[in-house]
Amino acid sequence: MTSDVSASTDALDRAVRLHVFGQAAETARVPQAPDVAAALGQSVTEVESSLLRLAAGRVLILAPNSTTIWAPNPFCAVPSDVRVEALGRTYWAICIWDALGIPAALHADATVRAGCGDCADELVLEVRDGALTRGEGIVHFGVPAVRWWENIGYT
Amino acid sequence: MRLFRSEEDIDRWRTVRDLPLGGTMTPQQCWELAEAWYADKLSPDWRRKTLDDAEATLAGIGLTDPFWNLRP
Numbered sequence: 001m002t003s004d005v006s007a008s009t010d011a012l013d014r015a016v017r018l019h020v021f022g023q024a025a026e027t028a029r030v031p032q033a034p035d036v037a038a039a040l041g042q043s044v045t046e047v048e049s050s051l052l053r054l055a056a057g058r059v060l061i062l063a064p065n066s067t068t069i070w071a072p073n074p075f076c077a078v079p080s081d082v083r084v085e086a087l088g089r090t091y092w093a094i095c096i097w098d099a100l101g102i103p104a105a106l107h108a109d110a111t112v113r114a115g116c117g118d119c120a121d122e123l124v125l126e127v128r129d130g131a132l133t134r135g136e137g138i139v140h141f142g143v144p145a146v147r148w149w150e151n152i153g154y155t
Numbered sequence: 156m157r158l159f160r161s162e163e164d165i166d167r168w169r170t171v172r173d174l175p176l177g178g179t180m181t182p183q184q185c186w187e188l189a190e191a192w193y194a195d196k197l198s199p200d201w202r203r204k205t206l207d208d209a210e211a212t213l214a215g216i217g218l219t220d221p222f223w224n225l226r227p
Contacts, residue, residue, distance in 0.1 A: 014199070021197055058203060074193050082158075096158040100186050101193035117157035118164035125158075125182055130190075135182025140165045141156045142177040145213070145223045 009053070015040055016050040017059055020072045025106060028089040030069050030077035058149065061094075070094075074101030086110035096125075096139055103127040158182075178222040187216045 019039055023031045031039070037047040048067040055062045061071040069077050076082075076092040084091040084102045086109065093099035096114055103110035104127075112125040116137065126134035143150075159165045162179070169176060180188070191212045195201050204212070206225055213223045 017201075018199060025197055074189070074196065095156045097156055097185055097189055097192070100182075100189035101196070104186075104190045104193040105196045107194070114158045116160040116164055118159055118168035121160050123158050123160060125186075127186065132183055132186040135186070137158045137160050137182065138162060138165065139156060139180045139182065139185045140159055140168075140177055141179070141222075142169075142174060144177070145225050146227055 009050075012040075012042065012046065013050050013053055016047060017054060020060065020069060021075070024072050024075035024091075028075075028091045030072055030075060032069055032077075033067055071098070074098035074105055082112070082114045084110050084112050100125065100127070100132075178218070178220065180216075180218065184216045184218070188212065188218075191215070 016036055019036055020031060023029065023035075033044050033047045033051060036042075036051075037044045040047070051060070051062060051067050051069065054060050059072075060069060061073060062068060063070045071077065071094050074093055074097075076094045076098070078092065080092045080094060082093045082096060082099045084093055084099050086103055086106055091102050093102060093112075096112070099112045099114065102112075107130075109129070110127045112127075114123050114125075114137075115121065116123055117140065123136040124134060125132065125136065159168065165176070165179070192204070210225055213219075213225070
């Protein structure tokens with residue numbers, strides 16, 4: 001009985017993961033629990049429980065104290081100051097690592113535009129044929145690696 | 156983690172906020188990190204990296220300073 005429940009949960013989590021990431025990749029828009037539930041024929045409650053498990057497993061990031069998907073990373077559900085143009089679409093990312101993660105995940109060319117963290121000047125990075133062909137600026141991590149997941153939003 | 160125009164911009168940003176210098180990497184290192192981290196993220200068989208995998212990834216792009224240590 002327990003293993004049946006576990007297998008069922010694993011199957012749902014896999015289906016939710018594939019739907020959320022697939023939609024984010026194909027449309028540059030991140031579906032939320034009601035959208036996922038409708039697409040998979042599940043209840044919103046079941047999908048929300050799945051999202052909480054996926055977040056606990058660091059598969060994706062939820063908005064604080066909610067089941068709203070913030071970042072099925074590298075994709076981001078809301079506009080940010082890190083914009084990625086790829087496959088004729090505009091994607092958003094929560095940080096420069098994830099911004100470059102989008103062409104990596106899509107296996108596509110991309111242009112990344114981000115404001116300098118200090119002066120807000122636009123900086124551009126380009127990925128062409130699987131290589132970084134233009135890379136302006138320098139990346140700074142304020143939080144030591146061992147503490148990244150203490151508050152991933154701040155990181 | 157944010158992109159800055161220059162090291163001077165990083166220093167100005169963190170001085171105003173009274174923050175220590177963190178870790179830095181070049182855009183090329185960041186691209187290599189992103190590729191290693193996310194190239195399989197859309198795969199049905201994707202699995203989260205183990206701690207050993209993550210450590211090897213960071214070391215593989217030259218991030219060996221204690222700042223990049225993943226173990227408590």
